[in-house]
Amino acid sequence: MSHNIILTKQGKTAKGTIHLTGSKSECNRALVIEALSGGRVKVKNLSDAADTVTLAGILNSKVKSENSKTLAGEEAHGPSTIDHGQLINIGPAGTAMRFLTAYYTLQPGEVILTGSERMKQRPIGILADALRTLGADITYVEKEGYPPINIKGGFEQLTREISIKGDISSQYITALLLIAARLPLGLELHIEGDLTSRPYVEMTLAMLKQAGIQHTWTDNVISIENQEFGETALPVEPDWSAASYWYAIAALADEAELFLPGLTSYSLQGDSVITEIMANFGITSQFKDGGVYLTKEVKPIVRKIFDMKECPDLAQTVIVVCAALGHEATFTGLETLKIKETDRIKALQNELAKIGVKLIEKGQVYKLDCSEKFIPETMFINTYEDHRMAMAFAPLAQIVPQLEVEEAKVVEKSYPAFWTDLEKVGFVVEEQKA
Ligand SMILES: O=C(O)C1=C[C@@H](OP(=O)(O)O)[C@@H](O)[C@H](O)C1
């Protein structure tokens, strides 16, 4: 049974303190690092994002490390033996799918990794090919290049040098970097073409460094030698992608005073660039008292072009804010949106049409046309099993008198407390059976 949410809000003032959960991206890296380190590295402030809870559950249930040998022939660290042909379902978690694909090539035994119906349409071939070049045994169970995949772990490494396309998903690169230090020959990764979502690769390397793993990155080549993890804690910051919805709420309010504890200006998360993006919409971010204060000043919006290549998860947030304000901006760097939880371009086009706004694709450039924009009395938001569709459109409840959002629990993927947090700043959230 799916439940929709009806959102209403009196007035256009947003005031309150919101404690955000930990970054799903940082947590999922930290969990894999922890598992590969055999407990030397410990994650702190684990997120309650469903993708993280799923990954933690899978990694924790596989700890049977006694007496087993790793690929390198040393004593195993962390999860290492797995039951023959075990089926592991990671649901809609893209990072978990990609990171575990690499992770299980190191673990003796055989697994089938699968996910939601959408996951079976999200490509994995580029990563599987790279791992096969290293020597891993990966085969496709259904469609070539897509999950589910069968992994026979514990391979003999054939080479340390591989090439990988950088413009489809940075998650493939992260997956390889996470296991690199456990490869007997290490890894020399040549990134071909443009690198998309670059801050996520930087996050991976920064977290590995915190865990004692050194690297070099020269031009398009990242190298990591075989080396041991250090004994350390990996603290996780609150989620900046989640923070973006609070920036959107502030941007669509007349008055805002929001405090988001735990966020700092020196984040590993590229999505912290939301502070700069939203400055264009009159939002000031002041870092003090161990968090960030957002305030709003109504002013004309000048910036016309937004490149989302380094922060794709912010695209829906920023596009919806521009549409709601009738700001006809141009967007680039949206190519990867088509292979995320849904085809986010199509989903945006469909939902923005409900307020008369068009998102027009011209090659690699997307332009908003707000010439026929209107504000309906009620609006139904389809969410396409995409948490970010629900959260990016929810701020519109400040403008549209009644907003119904399909399948409220979709937000659990990254931000389970989203609806209850909205109530803290005066949104009225009512559950409605679909
Ligand atoms: O590595 C990560 O944690 C992520 C990388 C990005 O994916 P792509 O590299 O596929 O753009 C981002 O969209 C995703 O939500 C999380």
Ligand SMILES: C=C(OP(=O)(O)O)C(=O)O
């Ligand atoms: C794209 C996302 O996640 P993933 O690729 O991990 O499913 C996201 O959270 O927006």
